[in-house]
Amino acid sequence: MVSSPSSPSFSLSTASFADPFAEEFGEFTSAVNTLADALAATAAQRDRAGGTALAERRLLRESGLLALAIPRAFGGLEAGWPLIFRAIRRLAQADSSLAHLFGFQHLQVASVLLFGSAAQQARYLGSAVEHRWFWGNAVNARDTRLAAVRTADGLEIDGTKAFCSGATDSDVLNISVVLGRDPTDRVFAVVPTSRAGIRVHDDWDNMGQRQTDSGSVSFERVRIAHDEVLGPPGVASSPRATLRNLIGQVVLTEIYLGNALGALRAAIDYLRTQTQPWPMAGVERSQDDRLLQLRAGEMWSALQAATALSNHANARFQQAWDRGAALTAEERAALAIDVASARTQAARTALHVTSQIFELVGARATASRHGFDRYWRNVRVHTLHDPLDYRHQGIGAWLLAGDVPNPHGYG
CATH class of the missing domain: 2.40.110.10 (Butyryl-CoA Dehydrogenase, subunit A, domain 2)
Structure with a gap:
């Protein structure tokens, strides 16, 4: 069938079939993936050890990616926020702790951009690029x-x-x-x-x-x-200034999604190479077990939905950011609801996926050396940052009563 000129067209990347977890980051694709692979190599062992990951923090500095949110005028890379957020997600697949530090780096940069004077932006962000500051x-x-x-x-x-x-x-x-x-x-x-x-x-x-x-x-x-002291304009100076709180919320959302994607990816790799098929399945390979296929498919579908909602909110965030001083309180409130919706959906999905992966990998995979439990532990800690029930209640208050989130708190 030949499509007419008015018919929508689309293309499917063969890469998406070869690796459904793969993502592109434009000119930064190689740097992001190289960093993620390096962090993943020791993530499970370092999680058990705790403490400060000095060598891995050095990798973040050396990658140059700490300057993603800094404008080119100050020597930075000036990437769009959706790309930065997806980079956090990708790093969280590999190492949730270092992804957290990476995300909070950009949150601190945004603080200077939103609150600081022109002179302070030049001073602090120029120095951050020149000296590869970690914030x-x-x-x-x-x-x-x-x-x-x-x-x-x-x-x-x-x-x-x-x-x-x-x-x-x-x-x-x-x-x-x-x-x-x-x-x-x-x-x-x-x-x-x-x-x-x-x-x-x-x-x-x-x-x-x-x-x-x-x-x-x-x-x-x-x-x-x-x-x-940052300002003028300062902290509570405009709806635009309160976008900082929403960046913090998006960072959490991407850490949830990254943990869930990383958990599912690791579980699939383990299942294909180490999980023994259950005798009642009647198959020679675990990946051919129809019940495991059913469970994996359900988790993937849930993750795809949560990821799509997050991508939507992130695109809306960029639009709000680009509005600059013209951003209104009403626009900011609508964006806050989008961000809250994405965060709650990602959180619930990630808690589900990071606990359900054990059904794929089996009892042998619960050995501490594999570290599969870290994905759930990371999500469980972060989902308590500010209670999800209050997020849902806030969305409901907006829907039913027209109440907007408090831009000076966590809303």
């Missing part, structure tokens, strides 16, 4: 133990922040602190991690995301200069 953070909004007092030169801060992902081995820290009683009266500052009075603690020992260095950082009379 850490101490911005947990729910941890209110950090206090600030104004000084003639800027601020002096004392206290502690928890969940400071990437702070270990970082060059600079993004720090947030509330200046008054109003929780929206919050400022962000950029300071060297080596500054006097800053102490990064080695106290991260959770069951998942074991190498994200997400422990605590304490501050003792740490001085922050006026020009190190």
